[in-house]
Amino acid sequence: MNQKKKIAHMQVGKYQVSPLTRSLPDGCFSAGVSIRSGRGTNTTDRVMRFTPSFRSAAAADRYATQEGLRWIDAAH
Secondary structure (H helix, E strand, O other), rough: OOOEEEEEOEEEEOOOEEEEEEEOOOOOEEEEEEEEEOHHHHHHEEEEEEEEEEOHHHHHHHHHHHHHHHHHHHOO
């Protein structure tokens, strides 16, 4: 069964970065990240999913967080 788990989020300026992991049938984990900004009806949520798979949820979490922070750096 594929399970999605939201591990933790961090605030970086006006952005909230939330790494996402999902267990895969082969026992590995996939990574994704949500980057949210704004408030109320002006909220924007960017969600990215990544193709590499990882041996642990912690490794997938670290990768997703790094990619989210890289996106924020590139946006500025």
